[in-house]
Amino acid sequence: MNILLRLMGFVKKYWVRLLFAFLCMLASTAFMLIIPQLISQSIDTVLADGELGALMWLALAVVGAGAMRGVSAFGNAYLTEVVSQKTAYDVRNALYDKLQRLSFAFHDQAQTGELMSRGTADVEAIRMFFGRGLLGMLQITILFVGISFLLVRLNPLLALMTMGFLAAVGWRAVIVARLLRPIWLKIQELMAVLGTILEENLTGVRTVRSFAHEQEESDKFSAQAEILYDEHIRATRKRAFNLSLMVFLVTIPIPLILWYGGGQVEAGALTVGELTQFIFYLTIMAMPVRRLGFMTNILSRTVSGGQRVLEILDTESVVREKPGAVELNDISAAVSFDNVTFSYDSASPVLRDVSFTVEPGQLVALVGGLGSGKSTIAHLIPRFYDVSGGRICIDGIDIRDVTLDSLRKNVGIVQQNTFLFSATIRDNIAYGTVGADIEQVIAAARAAQLHDFIESLPDGYDTWVGERGVTLSGGQKQRLAVARTLLVNPRILIMDDSTSSVDVETELLMRRALEELIKGRTTFIITHRLSVIRNADLIVVLEAGEVVEKGTHDELMARSGLYREIYESQSVVGDGSGEDFS
């Protein structure tokens, strides 16, 4: 209930339209109730050998009422839709904005597909409630009360019989909806499993074919599809039984009305016209009553969907701007780590007591094995995560004291997995610098050694990439990311190069691009390119989250520690060529 109240907050803005929708609904319900009255009167007029003129007026009244009912029903349906779509629009915007701003820690935990379903199915569930759900339920209630009132006035006992059946059906509809809900949820789950099997089969198509596992895959899929089928059949049986029963219960009052009501007519307690009212009102109620189940389903879907949406809207980003944070401007880009400790889940620290100082314009190489904490260091500088202890300063200012925007504008990062947006290459390069002109984009692409490749494409810079576009190789994507960052022109640069896929050609191109990239910036680089590491002003060697050595190549080689050990073992594996730090 709490959730519904909070969701109501979204509709508040549109209360005028909602009020009009409500008034239209009232009008349309009223006109709906009037028509059987007119019919009843005309039958009685005919029976009383009345005048044709009177019938004429009644007929015209029916047309008038019908027209009014149509118009008000239109107003109701249309206005409700506008309000519900507006609400969905607001919720979707809020959700998108929130997701954009939540920290990496949140996105590490979340799955894209799962977030998508909140942004689509759950928002839709909220919309449905404000669309058909809310006013729909009100209308059923008003109809039921209104009809009961009208019929009780005519004949209490017959009214009780008729409305009693309807109430029973409504109640049954709600029960059935509750009964079916767990089955539907189970079906959703089974569908998700089936989806995973399919997705894996498609993304792993090479593996499947290489091991000639097509038949096994088909068996796996159809076994799961069969489980899904069985569940559907279970739902079908329950549905068929209950639906037919409900329809039966809605229509069976007809003979009752004819039997008991007929007796009343003969006794002179009821006119024939009034008798037909019972039958017409019964017909009017039949549909809405059966819908009750559907309505309650909307309600419970809205509650669970609303909960999931609100959960995200309520999530506070762990990385927050301090009130009164200052802009970080005109930095010389000295960076220092003072006893930095960090853990993702407060259980086991990923970084322990990391300290080092970087002078403006220096090149720092972060070296270490898997899980040593190199990438974590890279992610702490632009505050994708916040340190758990200690502090990181740029030009002596704690990075938590400056605005996020200004910090990140000064810190450029080229990440491991380059994400391309479904847009042109040009838009992708200018992603961080909206409004950059084509010359600037080309200059950045040239510096990243990507220009020649782009020019070789038929559409050049207007080539579509991303999900539905041309596929780029790992090396090309990486260079695009470099161009993207170059265009922003940050003073501090972080390059996570540890998992780049390189072949001989890309290797050479990257080497040239790097040269361009690090010029005049403070640069952190995670790489296995020996040539780069050897030339670094500072090499920080990490092991299990701790700094074990730091210094220049020569200093570290002289110390015969971990760095030298790794270096030498690599050189041997490399057959003396020493081309790579691996």
Added chain:
Amino acid sequence: MSAHHGGGQHGGGELSGTFDSDKVMGKVYDSRVAGRLIKYLGPVKSNLSLGAGGMILRSVTTVAVPFLVGIAMDRIIEGDLVGRNTMVLIVAAVIMVGWGGRYLEELFLGFVGQKILYRVRTQMFDHLQKLSLGFFDRNKVGRIMSRVQNDVQQIQELLASGMLNVLFSAVTLIAIAIIMLVVNTDLALLTLTVVPALAIVAFIWQKYARRAFIRVRRAIATVNAQLQEGIAGVRVTQSLTREDVNAEQFESVNREHFTANVEAARLQAAMWPMVEILTAVGTALVIYFGGAQVLAGQMTIGALVAFMLYVRRFFEPVLELTMEYVEIQRAMASGARIFELLDVEPEITDDPAAPDLPPAKEIKFEGVSFGYSPGTRGLHDINLTVNPGETVAIVGKTGAGKSSLANLITRFYEVQEGWVTVDGYDVNSVTQQSLRRQIGVVTQDPFLFFGSIEDNIRYGRTEATREEVIEAAKKAGAHDFISRLERGYETQVGERGENLSAGQRQLVCLARAILANPPIIVLDEATSNVDTHAERVMQRSFRRLMKGRTCLIIAHRLSTVTRADRIVVLDQGRIVEIGSHRELMARKGMYYNMYGSLLAPGPEPQSA
């Protein structure tokens, strides 16, 4: 943002060929889609006829009830007690029959729908297993997924209620018209004049509705795509501080979504006044002219009541149809997309008489030319023999054709000219399955399925024992890290499981290949994807895997290259040099230059 079509522009295996799903978009009825769907009804005949029988019963009773009610009314007016009671019993009996009919209809038509869905689903999946890799290169996973999932889901609507319901609504309508005509021809004709009016309105309406519907579909797709990218690309967005620009962009597609939906809603809501007014007009006609006839003694009150009930019934199917309109349109488009996929011909098929390939060791390329699409050439006239037990490294620039060479051995693609033979068997002449069982492929991108690590290793040889699995993991150098995991070999991995690092995934894949124990290994060297420590472990595992097998390696590392028995240097799809490291260095050709460039000093003067 303009609509754009990705994927391929080439040859067969396209998802837009014979069945153009775009053309069906917005249609409520497409004869080809319906025709194909009807074929699925054959195997479910018995269920279908029971369901249809139920539906007919239901229709007959719904049509009969107002008529009977009318007669009962007349008996009441006449004061005929026995007649009234008889009619009450008849009405009750008819309603009971209707109940049974409804039950049969819901149950068996439900079965029919589910059976067809099951068949369509598995058929699509099986069909995907037959399609060649070229198809998957050209069609993104997301698009295929949405056909098997969303589109199948969508036709469920059509099957479960839509098509037959519409058909029987029409039948009911005609039945009502006939009864009305029989009971009172003049009044029936008068009342039925509203039908052409309704038809005209509906015709005009659906034209607009179709356009609005297409607009809504597009808007939804755009919003979803934007949302998806917003989430998937959030790391880039934050690091480039583009949140505000993105929010603005999203707001604008979201607004278009809103506008499109409201327009569609207006159209759908517009059906209300039409139907209501026409119903009221119908009722008014019955009241006035019917009333006049009753007064003139030409008609009974009961018939008048029955007429009024029929007028309401008349428009019910019409309203239902407009409500379901959008769903039916979607289902038609979905059906078209499903058949489009099912109609894609596999480019590579086994000859019906193809024999299985016996264990083989020697690979031979004879005059092989190849391109990924008909017009292009990636490989020219390749002649190469890899002897049993030999390790051959292939080097060359990006796009030199290294991967193509590897893809041809497994027949993931077919040569355009020449032959690839394995122990003298043309790879095109044996079954694909038997061929691939002889060849172990280790790719750059290690892929794990959702399931335990053990399951993933066993993928290599389904019948392997637990001991054999562990043995393979040990050989691959994966055992150590697996034992350190909390749940060891039971650890769930893959998309929805625990995340292993790239290096660890690669080791599991190696174990899988070792367990499969193929005599030929094709290795797309993946060493660049892992860090230093894992790399060393892996290099050792590779060497162990290669021992005693025929190996073709797409090499990225000079250390691997120098250890190979022979090196093949590819340039622009041609073999330019073959020989051992020493021979090629001595020749001072392309290999010598590539090797030299890698040893050249870095960007800045070396301090060492």
